[in-house]
Amino acid sequence: MSGQESESDTTLNEIERIDKEYVFGTWSFQSEVNPTEIVHTDGVTFTDANGNEYIDFSGQLMCSNLGHSAERVTEAVSEQINDTAYVAPGFTTEARAKLGKKLAAVTPGDLSKTFFSTSGTEAVEAAIKIARFYTGKQKIISRYRSYHGATYGSISVTGDPRRLAAEPGIPGTIKAPDPYAYGSTLDPMQSLDYIEEMLKLEGDTIAAVLVEPIVGSNGILVPPNEYLPRLKEIAHEHGALLVCDEVMAGFGRTGEWFGCDLFDVEPDIMTMAKGLTGAYQPLGATIVSSEIAEYFEDTMFCHGHTYSGHPAAVAAGLAAVETYQSENLIEQAREAGEYLETRLDDLAKKHPSVGDTRGIGLFRGIELTKNSKKRVPFGTREDKVSKGSTVVDEVASKAYGNGVYVANMINTLIIAPPLTITNAEIDDAVTALDSALKVSD
Ligand code: PLP
Known part of the structure; x- marks a missing residue:
């Protein structure tokens, strides 16, 4: 197709056409979806090249936690680049040291030393390596409904069917x-019995159990309160570490700093990205307990990246964490989340195709169903991978036409707006969704 215009290309502007021809899209935007040029972002909105403004009801890829106008962060990045644009990871900067200290303060309990990378998947790769080196064991238990990243280690622990192509x-x-x-059909606590059985059957070979405390892209799943504490207990009983992947649930999304804070659980290793900078710079982080950190004092951790602790990225991270604190954004997310819950309940009452609304804070999902008694999904996880478009995609597309961007994964619309969203903006977005849901009713 190089140099030729396909039929759909006539709807694209010049930039979009060039992009489509020369840029290899990620799996989120590869098949049916044409690139849309975005020319401006502001607060909880973004604007396309035709001047259409959208409410960002999913914080882009569930990462724009600070909204699109966090000046403290943009200023910190620009000052850092003007001052010291880059130094190799063997050197340090004020921002890197201070962000390390800050993360030790805001993460639970004894988590104390951070390895920096540039993305969520790299944060998970580091966690897998650390767990294996530290325990001297090789196997990792993770769960089917999970997403941990696209590089080989992370996609291998991912349960989402997108892993299948990488197997x-x-x-x-x-x-x-x-x-x-x-x-x-399994009760949530029964699923935990299953993991306990696996730990017993696998003997002393499991380095870690790796979970998202609140599952994100695989459907916004909040476990019962007893689940995570018990998971940690059984992992430790069998000599395995608990790794919490907080890449999506972290940084206020749930109304707490981290998903595991909801359950008072302190993991041995925690991964972070997305909200860590509010998406102002690419930054991943893997924080470990002081016991694990001590082990690596005199044991080489064979791992590293050119951009580990990149000055602009850690400057963004430090300014972002300071912004969560100074603007009370965690509390704001909790309160706005309670309001959002009531509005989603309204949608559930009104639309037969809304099977379930669930989640916590500003991290919520609307699962659609063809038949609410039998809980039949409109699209399965396999449909999503093999066929692309599902009814849920159509609902999201209609909502977009109504001025609201909402991500959708598998059979669920994912609502994860900036933590700065107001109740009036929530109302506007819910009105657009209300109309869009007629597609599935
Ligand atoms: N872990 C979780 C829980 C995620 O949701 C994601 C991305 O959505 C990742 C890891 C991978 O992050 P990245 O896309 O930055 O590599």
Whole structure:
């Protein structure tokens, strides 16, 4: 197709056409979806090249936690680049040291030393390596409804069917069932019994159990309160570490700093990205307990990246964490989340195709169903990968036409707006969704 215009290309402007021809899209935007040129972002909105403004009801890829106008962060990045644009990771900067200290303060308990990278998937890769080196064991238990990233280690621990194209992946990864109350025959706590059984059967070979405390892109699954504390207990009983992947749930999304704070659980290793800078710069982080940190004082951690602790990225991270604190954004997310819950309940009452609304804080999902008694999904996880468009895609597309951007994964609309969203903006977005849901009713 090089140099030729396809039929759909006539709807694209020049930039979009060039982009489509020369840029290899990620799997989120590869098949049916044409690139849309965005020319401006502001507050909780973004604007396309035709001047259409959209409410960003998913914070782009569930990462723009600070909204699109966090001046403290943009200023910190620009000052940093003007001052010291880059130094190799063997040197340090004020921002890197201070962000390390800050993360030790805001993460739970004894988590104390951070390895910096540039993305969520790299944060998970580091966690897998650290767990294996530290325990001297190889296997990792993760869960089917999970997403941990696209590089080989992370996609291998991912349960989402997008992993299938990358299989066999890295050796030593085992999947367990999830605490998915709406769509599974297993009770959430029974799924935990299953993991306990796996730990027993695998003997002393499991380095870690790796979970998203609140599952994000695989459906916004909040486990029962007893789940995560018990998971940590059984992992430790079998000599395995608990790794919490907070890439999506972290930084106020749930109304707490981290998803595991909801359950008072302190993991041995925690991964972060997305909200860590509010998406103002690419930054990943893997924080470990002081015991694990101590182990690596005299044992080489064979790992590193050119841009580990990149000055502009850590400057963004430091300014972002300071912004969450100074603007009380965690509390704001909790309060706005309560309001959002009531508005989603209204949608559930009104639309037969809304099977379940669930989540916590500003991290919520609307699962659609063809039949609410039998809980039949409109699209399965496999449909999403093999066929692309589902009814849920059509609902999201209609909402976009109504001026609201909402991400959708598998059978669920994912609502994760900037933590700065007001109740009036929530109302506007819910009105657009209300009309869009007629597609699935
Ligand atoms: N872990 C979780 C829980 C995620 O949601 C994601 C991305 O959505 C990742 C890891 C991978 O992050 P990235 O896309 O920055 O590599």
